[in-house]
Amino acid sequence: MKLITAIVKPFKLDDIREALSSLDIHGMTVTEVKGFGRQKGHTEIYRGAEYTVEFLPKIKIEVAVSSERVDSILEAIIAAAHTGKIGDGKVFITNLDEVVRIRTGERGTIAL
Amino acid sequence: MKLITAIVKPFKLDDIREALSSLDIHGMTVTEVKGFGRQKGHTEIYRGAEYTVEFLPKIKIEVAVSSERVDSILEAIIAAAHTGKIGDGKVFITNLDEVVRIRTGERGTIAL
Amino acid sequence: MKLITAIVKPFKLDDIREALSSLDIHGMTVTEVKGFGRQKGHTEIYRGAEYTVEFLPKIKIEVAVSSERVDSILEAIIAAAHTGKIGDGKVFITNLDEVVRIRTGERGTIAL
Amino acid sequence: MQTLKQKALLALAGMSAAVMPVISWAEEAAAEVAEAAAEVATINAGDTAWMLISSALVLLMIIPGLALYYAGMVRAKNALSTMMQVFAVVCVGSIVWFAFGYSLAFGDGGDNNAWIGDLSKAFLAGIMPGDVKGTIPEVLFIMFQMTFALITPAIIIGGFAERMKFSAVLLFTALWISLVYVPIAHWVWGGGFLSADGVLDFAGGTVVHINAGIAGLVAAIMIGKRKGYGTQGMTPHSMMMTMVGGAMLWVGWFGFNAGSELAADGVASMAMLVTQIATAAAAMGWMMAEWMTRGKPTGFGLISGAVAGLVAITPAAGFVGPTGALFMGIIAGVVSFIAATSIKRAFGYDDALDAFGVHAIAGIVGALLTGIFVDTMFGGKGLAEGVSMMSQFLIQAEGVGVTIVYSVIATAIILKAIDIMVGLRITEEEEVEGMDLALHNERAYNH
Amino acid sequence: MQTLKQKALLALAGMSAAVMPVISWAEEAAAEVAEAAAEVATINAGDTAWMLISSALVLLMIIPGLALYYAGMVRAKNALSTMMQVFAVVCVGSIVWFAFGYSLAFGDGGDNNAWIGDLSKAFLAGIMPGDVKGTIPEVLFIMFQMTFALITPAIIIGGFAERMKFSAVLLFTALWISLVYVPIAHWVWGGGFLSADGVLDFAGGTVVHINAGIAGLVAAIMIGKRKGYGTQGMTPHSMMMTMVGGAMLWVGWFGFNAGSELAADGVASMAMLVTQIATAAAAMGWMMAEWMTRGKPTGFGLISGAVAGLVAITPAAGFVGPTGALFMGIIAGVVSFIAATSIKRAFGYDDALDAFGVHAIAGIVGALLTGIFVDTMFGGKGLAEGVSMMSQFLIQAEGVGVTIVYSVIATAIILKAIDIMVGLRITEEEEVEGMDLALHNERAYNH
Amino acid sequence: MQTLKQKALLALAGMSAAVMPVISWAEEAAAEVAEAAAEVATINAGDTAWMLISSALVLLMIIPGLALYYAGMVRAKNALSTMMQVFAVVCVGSIVWFAFGYSLAFGDGGDNNAWIGDLSKAFLAGIMPGDVKGTIPEVLFIMFQMTFALITPAIIIGGFAERMKFSAVLLFTALWISLVYVPIAHWVWGGGFLSADGVLDFAGGTVVHINAGIAGLVAAIMIGKRKGYGTQGMTPHSMMMTMVGGAMLWVGWFGFNAGSELAADGVASMAMLVTQIATAAAAMGWMMAEWMTRGKPTGFGLISGAVAGLVAITPAAGFVGPTGALFMGIIAGVVSFIAATSIKRAFGYDDALDAFGVHAIAGIVGALLTGIFVDTMFGGKGLAEGVSMMSQFLIQAEGVGVTIVYSVIATAIILKAIDIMVGLRITEEEEVEGMDLALHNERAYNH
C-alpha cells in the first residue's frame, strides 16, 4: 500500500474530493498547512513597512491506497489540482508497511 | 524504526496518551486534521438549505518507535481508540530511515 | 528522494527557513502541531486547580530532498533548531517513492 | 416651559387620580395635547440627554452590533468584507442624509408634501444649534433620524451577502436611501400620506424593517444564489460574534424604540419595557419551536428569535402594553422560525443572512398586530377616537402593502441600473477565494 | 415639583454654605427627606433619561458583558452553550419578572410585607406609562429592577458551568428567581425586614452578588466537579473575550451602581466615581498580589480583580467617599485573589468560573466594609442618627448572614427538585464531546 | 434655577426669533453668558444624566474600544498583553487622577495658575456630592475629566506596542499623566495660559490627541523598532477586533465630543452631528485615497480613516457646522493616510499602531482647521469678537506648537528615566516568544 500526500491550493479541495469520489475513493485526511516554495508571497507594503508574505496557505491531502491504484489516483489528483500557475503544489508517494482499521481490526488493503 | 500514524476521534486523545504512557512511550506529536470517510457527516438543514457536513474533526497522532515495539504499541492504540462505531479511524505504519534528537544529536532508537 | 520531517520549537522556524535558503532549498511545508515528550509542560496552578500542560506547541517542517543532499540539509536543520534545552525536537527521515510537481507534471528530483 | 408643562400635568394628575387604573392611555394623550398647545418651543435637557444617548445606541446597533451579527454568520473568508460593508453603508449614508436625505424626508414639501419633502434644508443649511423640534434641538432630531437611515440599508446586506461587488454596495446604498428610504420615511413620519391615513408605526417597523427585508429579498433573488448554496455547508463562521452582535442589537434597540418617543417620559419607559418582554418571548418562541420540531435548541435560533421579537415590537413599542408585547413576541418568534427555515427552503432563494426571513416577516407580523394589541382590551394605549380594531388593522395592512410594493419595484430598478453601470456580482473565482482577499487584499484573521 | 425641590435645595444651600466642607452628607440627606415630604409625584425628564440608559447599561452587563466574560473562560467546546445559557436566563427571567416577580418583590404585602409582596401587580396589570415612582415612571422602575433580577441568576452560571443540562438551566432560572431572588430583594429593597433593620445595600451587594455567589457554590458542589478537573488544564479558551466581557461589565456597572440612586444627581455621580476608584484599586490589588506571590502579573488576574472591586463597591456606592472606595477596592482585590486560588484549592470544589470566589467573597467584604467606610471619618455619607460603627457593622453582618443561610437552603432544595424532575447533569459522553455539539448541535467557531 | 435659566432663554428667544436664521451662534453664546451671570449654581438633572452617560461612553472608548482596536492590530502572541496594557493604564491613571491629578489640573493655582493648579483637592478631600460645577455635580466633572486623563496615555501604547516591559508601562503611565497630561490639560482647560490666549480646543484635540500622538512617536523612536520590522509581516492578527474596537471608539466618541459641552443642549447635539459627518467623510477619504493609489480599498483603511476623522473633529466639535465637518473629515482622512503610509515609510520609525500617524497628524489638521471652519462663513459658531481668521489660526498653531514641544521634551525625559530605573524594552527572546507567554504566562487563545 502507498500513501499519497498532495499539497495543493486550498480552493481545489472540493474538486479533488470529487475526483477521488468518482474513482470510488471514499477516505482521506486533510490538514491545513503553510507552504513555502517558488510561489513567492507577494511583497506588501503595510502601513509603511515593506515585507514579503512568505508562507502561503495550502491544504495537505493524505490518501492511503493499494499499490496498484496509485497511478490512476495520482493522475486524478493532478488533473483536479492543476491550474498551471506557480504554486499548484506537489504530490509525494511513500510506502505503507501496514494499515489497520481501528473499528474492526482489519489489516491491509481491506482496511482502506 | 517505524512511524505509527493514527487518525482517531478527538475525544480519544487522552485515553491513547495514557495507554502509551503505560507502555513507557513518552513522545508523540499530535495534529488536528479533518477526516473524510465512511462515517458520513450527517445531512443538516441549516436555515432552509440542505447540505452534508463532509469533513469531520479528527486527531492525527504520530509516534516513532523502534521496530520491535510496533506490535504492542499498535495493539495499545487500537484498544484505546476503539469504540466500535464507524469513524474510529485508521492506523498507518511507515518505515523510518533515521531519527535524530536535535538537542543531543543522538541518532537511531536512542533518539526516540 | 527522502522526506525530512523536523519537529521543532516554533520560534526557530525563521532560522531554519533561512538556513535552508542558504542551502538553496526553496520549498517546504509547515504544520502547527502539538508535541508531547520529555519536555514536560510545567505544572500550573490555575485558579486553585493544579494541572499539567501536557501538549506544547511545536512546528512540523517537511522538506523533500534528493537522497544525496539529505546529510547536509539534516546538519543545517539541526544546527538552526538547536538550543540545547529539552524539547528541541526530533528529525525523522523517510523514503519517498515518487514526487510530482502538479503544475508541470514533472517527476523525481526535478520536481523538488 | 417646564413649569407650564408641570402645571398641566399636575392638574391632570389631580383630576384623574381616582380613575387612573381603569382608564386607557388616551387620557394621557389628551393631556399631552393640551400641554403641547400651551407650550412654546424650548429645549428640555432631560429629553435631550435621552435623545443624545439614543442616537449613540442606534449607531451601536449598526457598528459594531449588526456588523458583528452579520460577519459572524458568513464564512470566514468573507467575514471582514461583510463587516466592512456595514461600515461603508454608515459612511455613505451619513453623507447622503446630510446632503439632502433629511431635507427630502422631513422638509416641508408644500403641495407635494403627501409624497416628498423639499430641498430647503439640503446640506443642513441654516440649521442652528438652538433650533427646536418638539423639546429637543432640531440638530439632534436630524442625528437621531440619520441613524435610522443608516441601519435600514445595512440590514439589506443580509440578502446579498458574500457575493456583491464592493463598488455596487456603495452605489446601492446611496441610491436606495435616496429613492426608497427617504420617500417611505416621509410618507410615514414626515407628514406624508401614510401618516395622514393613520398608520401606526412607532419606531419603524414599516419604514425600516419591512422595507429593508423586502429589499433584501429582491436583492437576493436578482443577484442569485451563492456558489455551492444548498450543497455546501454555509454555517456561521463564528456564532460567538453573531450572539454578541445580537446582544448589541438588543441593547441598542432600546435607543431605537424608546428613543422614538423623542422624550424621556412614561411612554419611552413603556416602550423599553415592552421591547424587553417581546424580545424575550420571541427568543423563547423560536427556540422552543426549533426544539420541538428539530430535537435541539440552538443559540442561533435563540438570537434569531430575539431579533425577530425586536423587529415585531418596533412599530408597536409606544402603543401596546406588556401583555400585548408577550403575545406579539411569541407569534413573531414562531412565524419567523417558519419563514427562515421551511418557507425559505420551499422557495429556494438564497436570502443569505435572513434579511427577509427575519426583518420583513417579523416586521409584517408586528405591523399588523400593532393594530390589534393597541386596543385597551390588551392593555394598549387605545385606538384613535372612532377607529375600530378592524379598520386599524386594515390601515396597518395598507402601510405594509404600500411599503412592499414600492420597495420591490424601486429596489429592482436600482439593482438593474447598478448591474448595467458597474455590475452587481463578483466573479466566480473571487467568490471561491473569498471577498476578503479577492476584493480587499486582507484577511479577517492572521493567527 | 421641580420648583419645590429646587427651592428646598436652595434654602438648604443658603443655610449650609458656610459649613459645607466640614459637614457630612447627612445634611443633604435631611434635605432630601424634607423635599420628599413636600413633593407630589411627577416625572423628572433628567432622572428618567438617566434611568432609561441605566437599564440599558445593566442589560449590556449581561449580554454581551457577562456572556463574553464567562464564554471566554470556558473551553472552546462549551463556549457557545455557556453564552447561550446567559441569554436564556435573560429570556426566562424577563418573563418571570413580568408575570409575578416584580409584584412579589415590590408589591405591598400588607401584613406579610416583612416577608414578601403580593400579586396585585402580577402581569403588570393596570400599570400605566404615567404612573410615578419617585421622580421616574413606575414602568421604568420595573424595567430597571428587572435587569437586576436577570443578572443575578446569570452570575450563578459560573458555578455550574460546562456541565449542567440546558433544560435544568431554564428550570433553575425560573425557580430560583421566584423562590430566592424575589424574597431577598423584597427583604432589602421592597420594604421587608432587612430594610427595616437598617441594612445598607446601595446597589445589591447582598441581594445580587452574595446571593448569586453562594448559590453558585451550592450548585458547584451539588453538581460535582467537571470531568478531568484538577488534572487537565481548563484555562480560558479566549482571554480576549473574557477581557472584553469584563470591560463591558465595568462600563455597564455604572448603570448598576449610579443607576441605583434612581436619579441623575450628586449621589449618582459620587456612586460612579467611587465605582471607578474601587475597581481600579481592586484590579491593581489582585494583580500585584499575584505578581508578588507567583512571579507574573496576568490579564486574567487584572480583570478578575476589577470584577471583585465592582462587586465590593456595589453595596457602598452611594454611601462612601473616594478614599473609602480606594481601601475597599484594595482589600476586595487581595481577598478575592486568595479566595479564588488558595481557598478554592484547599477545599477542592469546582466553582468553575468563580461565581463564589469573586461575587460572594467580594460581596461579603463589600457589605461588611460598607458599615465602616460609610462613616464621615472616611469621607462617607455618615452613619444614621444614633447608630455606631459597631452596630452598623453588625447590621451589615446580619444582612450577609441571612442572605447566606437562606440562599444555601433554598438553592439546594431547588437543585434537588430539578435533579429529580429532569436531572441536573449532562452525561459523561456529552461532557467529553462538549455541550455545544452534544446539546445544541452547533459549534462556536467554524473556521 | 431652572426657572431663571428658562426665563432668560425665553426672553432671548423672543428677542431673537425674527433674526434667528441669519445670525451666528455667537448670539447664543451671549445668552449663555447673561444666563450664567444670573445663575446661582444648581444641578440640572438632564445635564447630569448626559454627563453620567458621557463618562461611561468615554470609558467604553478605552475598554473595550481602544483595547480591541489595538489588540487586533498586533500579532497574536502579543494580543493579550497589549489589551492588558490598556486596562492597566486605566487602573493606574484612575488612582493618579484621584490622588492629585485632578487637583493639579483643575485646582486653582493662584499666582501660578497660568502654569499649574494646586493640591488643595488632592485625594478629592472635602468634595461633596452636592458641590456644583456649572450645572452638574463637581464629582461628575471629576469623573468625566478622569476618563480623558485615562484615554490619553492609553493611545500612546500604539507607539511602543509589542516591545515595552510591563513594569515600564505602569511607571510610564503614572509619570506621564502627572508630568505631561496634567499640565497641558491645565493650560488649555484649567485656566492656564493657553486658554487665556484663546486656543480653541472643544474636546481635546490638542490636550489628548496631539499630545498622545507625539508622545507615541517619541516612545517609538526611543525604544526602537520591533525585531523583524520591515522584513517580516506584522499585519493585524484580527481585523475583526480592530473593526469592532474602532466602532466602539466611534460610538463612545459621542460622549467624548458632545459630552465636552458639559450639558445636554443644542451645542452638544451639534457636536454629535458634526462628529458623525466628519468621521464618515474621513473614512471615505482614506479608503478612496487608498483605492486610487493602491488598487484596493481595505477595511483597515476605512476604520483608520474613521479614527482620523474622529480625532480631527475633536477640537472643532462645538464650534463648526456640518459643512465644515465634511471638509475637515475629508482632509484629515487623506492626510492621515499619507502620514501613516508614505511618511512613516520614508522616515522608517516603527510607530507600531500609528499613534502618531493617526492621532498626532489628524489632531494637528483638526486643531489648525478649527481656526478656519469656526467662521460663520462655513456655518460655524463664529470667531470671537475682534479676532480674525488669520489670528485665530495662529493662536491654534501656538497651541499645537506648545503641546508638541512640551510633549516631546517631557516624554523623552520620562522615558530616559524609566530606562535607567527598570529598563524600557523586553529581551529579544521575550519578543520572539511574544509578550503574552513571556511576561504574563498566558495566551490570548487556547483553542
Ligand SMILES: Nc1ncnc2c1ncn2[C@@H]1O[C@H](COP(=O)(O)OP(=O)(O)O)[C@@H](O)[C@H]1O
Ligand atoms: N521540497 C519541498 N518539500 C516539501 N514541500 C514542498 C517542497 N517544495 C514545495 N513544497 C510545497 O509545495 C508548495 C508549492 O510549491 P511551489 O514551489 O510554490 O510551486 P510549484 O508547485 O508550482 O512548484 C509549497 O507551498 C510547499 O508547501
Ligand SMILES: Nc1ncnc2c1ncn2[C@@H]1O[C@H](COP(=O)(O)OP(=O)(O)O)[C@@H](O)[C@H]1O
Ligand atoms: N484511504 C484513506 N486515506 C487516508 N485517510 C483515511 C482513509 N480512509 C479513512 N481515512 C481517515 O480515517 C477516518 C475514519 O474513516 P471512516 O471511513 O470514516 O471510518 P472507519 O475508520 O470506521 O472505517 C476518516 O475520517 C479519515 O480521516
Ligand SMILES: Nc1ncnc2c1ncn2[C@@H]1O[C@H](COP(=O)(O)OP(=O)(O)O)[C@@H](O)[C@H]1O
Ligand atoms: N517518539 C516520538 N514520536 C513522535 N514525536 C515525538 C516522539 N518523541 C518526541 N516527539 C516530538 O518531539 C518533541 C520534543 O521531544 P522531547 O522529548 O520533549 O524533547 P527532546 O527533543 O529534547 O528529546 C515532542 O514535543 C514531540 O512533538
